[in-house]
Amino acid sequence: MVRLLIIWVILSAFGIVAALQLNYPPYDQSIQGQDQASTLKLLTVLATPVFIGVVMMILYAAIYFRRTVPELVDGPPMLGNTPVQIAWVAISAILVLFLAVVGIATLSSENVAQAVGQPGRAIGQSGGQTGSGTAGGSGSELHVQVIAQQWYFTYRYGDYGGVETTHLYLPLDRPVELHVTSLDIIHSFWAYELGVKADANPGVDNIFHVTPQKTGSFQVRCAELCGLWHGHMADSSGQVVSQSDFDTWIAGQQADFNTIGKVVPSYAPYYFPEPKLKAG
Template sequence: MQINRRFLSLCLAVVGLLSLATPVVAQSVNRAAIDELNTQLLYVALPLTLFVELTLVYAIYRFRNNDDPSPTVDDPGLEITWTAATAVILVFVGVSGFFVMTNPYLTPTAMADTGDPAANAATAGDELIVEVDAYQWGWSFHYPDANVTTRDRLVIPADRDVRFVMSSRDVIHSLYVPDLGIKQDVFPGTETVARTHATETGEYRLYCTELCGDGHARMHGAVVVLNETAYGDWQDRRSAA
């Protein structure tokens, strides 16, 4: 009876964790893809964890007083079954991870070329380009279309593709906006690219996640996501100033 109660409690705990596995509404397309992958892997990992732990508990209880254990009997069918099950799980994890890693918002170089120069130009034309300049220990954001530059404060519109073209003045830095699912290293002497498509307005934190000197802890900033109208007004005010 005690074991049954423990089993029931464990099952209820797993159900509770599964109910928490569904993430809240993501703030960007990047974050939505990452959260979806994490949820898929969690739904696979939790039942496996439960199965292994219950098997372990059963074995400890069932054979606790076995003073004369006998060797395990060969069971080719069981061995084939768990090998095949493991292969299926690994294929699922690999395929899920592959589709997320080839997402153009997470891996900008994976963005497919349509083969139509006009279509490719139109797609690129819809993007907001922000030039990111990293230095010890701060961030500079330049908007070529409006000739606007800000420091440590990145302002972007919601529901629009944004491309960050990044370079460093000195050492390696890393742009990290956890709420938007953005993380990309920034190198001196070369350009790297990151993309996002924010879906929720608000203000989020920005960090450098590459140790870049004694001022690394101070190298942070804010990301402000505005609706299209508010973003246009902000850009007009900055341009006029």
């Protein structure tokens, strides 16, 4: 028994060291993604000794408690052991509660607090904080509306006159408030490297916060089955750029948008295009 325990400690130590070496997705392009990666690492570190311990018990039983004589013999009539059972339940409860506390703490830390979507406002209410149409300074939050439809995403920058673009550019180190909505059915906006996933629901303004901290491209794809071309609702054209590059880019987009802006519906928290009932 002591020998087993020693082997378990050694194997678990090796396992934990190995688990700490790994590079966990979604890596570190955004603060939120980094939080997710460190939670993933914590879970793996905690899971390693549990996994090794239970597998060792299964293997030990399979090897050492095998019947050695040809005829059938009964084992010792052990009916249970209350202290062991209480200890097992207590240990699993402590692990679970620890995980829950860590999870809730991560969730309520400032960066991730509003990271996952907020419920949409009831239909008929006004859109709230995004419709200002005024350009924000580099320190303030950037508002970007993500509009999903079969089978692509477009983006409207509420702070830049509601300009609509086909690519998502985000400035470095500036908090972004994503407002995810859909024109037809449920999609899910997944920016993998940024650690962003938010369902796009028709008639709902689903809010997700992210702060990019590294420049570079990121992938965007739909993560909710949305019909025939769901698999192709993806591109890797998302870019995190410096604030000055972003200003140049958005100015170009605004110039392009001036010509078509008149036929695009005015900026709103969500849209109901015709036909209202069935899109297909």
